[in-house]
Amino acid sequence: MRTVTFLLSIAGSLGLAGCAKRHYFQRDAVVPAPSAARPNTADSVWATAGRQYAQHGFVNTVLVGRHHRAAWAAPVRVPVLHLATAWPTAGPLTPTKLGGGFQTTSLTLKGADGRSYALRSIDKDPSRILPKFWQRTFVANALRDATSAGLGYGALVVAPLAQALGVPHTHPRLEYVPPEEQQLGSAEANQRLRGKLALLEEKYSSKRAYSPLLPQATDFLSDEDMRKLLYEDPHYRPDQPALLQARLLDVLVGDWDRHAGQWQWALSPDPAAPATRHLFAPVPKDRDQVFFRLADGTIPWLLTRRVLVRHLVTFRHRYHDLVALTGQGRYVDQRGLNELTQRDFVAAAERTRQRLPDSVLARAVRRLPPAVYALEGPRLLRDLQARRDALPAVAARYYRLKAERPVVAGTNQPDHFVVRRAPDSTTVQVYSRTLGPDSLYYQRTFYTRETKRLTLEGLESRDLFEVSGARGLRLVIHAGAGPDVLRAPSRRRLRYEEEANGRLNRPEPKNKHEQFYPYDRLEDE
Structure with missing residues (x-):
């Protein structure tokens, strides 16, 4: 319109x-x-x-x-x-x-x-x-x-x-x-x-x-099919350095039309663990x-x-x-x-x-x-x-823009989100509860000087959100189909949203590319 x-x-x-x-x-x-x-x-x-x-x-x-x-x-x-x-x-x-x-x-x-x-x-x-x-x-x-x-x-x-x-x-x-x-x-x-x-x-x-640039690729998938696998199993992860390189090319040539439907994804073995893990290259x-x-x-x-x-x-x-x-x-x-x-x-x-x-x-x-x-x-x-x-x-400006409101998503399997909050930073680790304590598949420290709000997304599983520390950046947790568990000594600067009546009490996705995670809204910008 x-x-x-x-x-x-x-x-x-x-x-x-x-x-x-x-x-x-x-x-x-x-x-x-x-x-x-x-x-x-x-x-x-x-x-x-x-x-x-x-x-x-x-x-x-x-x-x-x-x-x-x-x-x-x-x-x-x-x-x-x-x-x-x-x-x-x-x-x-x-x-x-x-x-x-x-x-x-x-x-x-x-x-x-x-x-x-x-x-x-x-x-x-x-x-x-x-x-x-x-x-x-x-x-x-x-x-x-x-x-x-x-x-x-x-x-x-x-x-x-x-x-x-x-x-x-x-x-x-x-x-x-x-x-x-x-x-x-x-x-x-x-x-x-x-x-x-x-x-x-x-x-x-x-x-x-x-x-020729992806000689190890075993399949090429649409964005929607890629995300189904990505959110189904922690053994599938996006190739983040490769995506960054592609996005910098977008910025260089001024390509503003890069919504999710403008990408295919190549599935390849992860060089760090080719027998068990896979990467999606853009x-x-x-x-x-x-x-x-x-x-x-x-x-x-x-x-x-x-x-x-x-x-x-x-x-x-x-x-x-x-x-x-x-x-x-x-x-x-x-x-x-x-x-x-x-x-x-x-x-x-x-x-x-x-x-x-x-x-x-x-x-x-x-x-x-x-x-x-x-x-x-x-x-x-x-x-x-x-x-x-x-x-x-x-x-550097691009990073600061993306660091303001990052999103960390789990999978459809039971996940364990470990969040350690401090006045100047918040560290997030995500484990698979099914695979055990050695199954860390995400880790990152977010700094208060860069990040205004951090969103954690649970999916259709029995997730555990374990939050320590009473101070830190603003934290929003979207619980999945659950039943999920939140352990937090303090709810200060923390918003926990549970699913109600079989669906999240959130707006519907704007388009089909947001059907898995309908929380990506522009009202904050």
């Missing part, structure tokens, strides 16, 4: 009225060859990702913004999609499922190698998230136009950066889907993808998937919002000043509004970075800075198509260099 309100404000300011354009999008990505030196062939064409975004005058540019409009309209040379040869090492690709939610069209393909791939449209139609009435109005036009704030080719730049940092990633390839294509599996898929530019990339969603996906540029117009600049659409953070050479930039990933951060210290954050940022010298950044930016590089490349390179150099200081 905030985005809709934002776009209504823009439309009203521009005096827009009437109905949505019937033919808003370009009918075919192919552009006529400007000269005989730039012909289209059977194997490649000159095309644009979205010419319609550049068809605006001076007033619109001043009020709404220049965004990345010129890049969307820049002619690029791309291969024509042939499913038999599009991914040579995979063999012929066979369409299996059309998806992609309400904006991006995504077609899942299965290769002869048994692995899955995705064909994802670069352009989007976000108007489909609107109620049907508004889809027929000027609001649809405004919402569609906001797509130009994203850099459609940004995923091409992120891949080499991720490779240099050891963050698992896809290898996206530009493809043009010809208008006569009839082999996409369904009439709807043919209709929604024909004549468009798309990215073809791997999917990390099954045991057959493979990443695999980021859907790099649609990197290098986002919205607040370069008068109206969006005003409305992103911590009003309405604060989370739509514009990529600049300087970091700004770190709360908003990392806010969509708050749920993942709270439960995936809660063992790491400020020293860990700063050290990881320093490694990131060292692994991304100017030569690596320059090669990454050169992955943009030549015409797009001419428009965006030099500025993007300068911005990345500045953000890279500032990353260690930003990582």
Whole structure:
């Protein structure tokens, strides 16, 4: 609703009225060859990702913004999609499922190698998230136009950066889907993808998937499936250093859209105990919002000043509004970075800075198509260099932000939370009551100077919360299905919440990614 309100404000300011354009999008990505030196062939064409975004005058540019409009309209040379040869090492690709939610069209393909791939449209139609009435109005036009704030080719730049940092990633390839294509599996898929530019990339969603950066991985799971295992058995733990590295990459490239649904997880044996313990390493996906540029117009600049659409953070050479930039990933951060210290954050940022010298950044930016590089490349390179150099200081701020209200979760098995409180610190240890006193699987000391509130979460088990010390930081305990036991000599600065009538007396989850722990609320920020 905030985005809709934002776009209504823009439309009203521009005096827009009437109905949505019937033919808003370009009918075919192919552009006529400007000269005989730039012909289209059977194997490649000159095309644009979205010419319609550049068809605006001076007033619109001043009020709404220049965004990345010129890049969307820049002619690029791309291969024509042939499913038999599009991914040579995979063999012929066979369409299996059309998806992609309400904006991006995504077609899942299965290769002869048994692995899955995705064909994802670069352009989007976000108007489909609107109620049907508004889809027929000027609001649809405004919402569609906001797509130009994203850099459609940004995923091409992120891949080499991720490779240099050891963050698992896809290898996206530009493809043009010809208008006569009839082999996409369904009439709807043919209709929604024909004549468009798309990215073809791997999917990390099954045991057959493979990443050279994760050679020991035995399976790849969605975020929801990962958390089911994580909360079922203490032998499964998140790879917190790996997640931190991935999140620092998100911060570097300005990717604000990192909610729980934007991650896959690779299951691998824990090197410290490969026979008994397992780690979940993060695999980021859907790099649609990197290098986002919205607040370069008068109206969006005003409305992103911590009003309405604060989370739509514009990529600049300087970091700004770190709360908003990392806010969509708050749920993942709270439960995936809660063992790491400020020293860990700063050290990881320093490694990131060292692994991304100017030569690596320059090669990454050169992955943009030549015409797009001419428009965006030099500025993007300068911005990345500045953000890279500032990353260690930003990582310290990032840590302090995440240290304010950490969450420590148990499992569905009986757990023993041991909490030792002191005026300047609180130490938490979590054991499995089923596995015995040698089963410590979490330990961390939180300091009062950094942490305002510490939350402990019990699940569907007979948990024991043992709290010693009468002073310390504010402690909130969410008991699970129980019956649980609290042993505390003092209830000072301690809130204990039990399940009532078979359910916790808490608000319902905002979305499916919070179904296991519906306590991640933003009212405290």
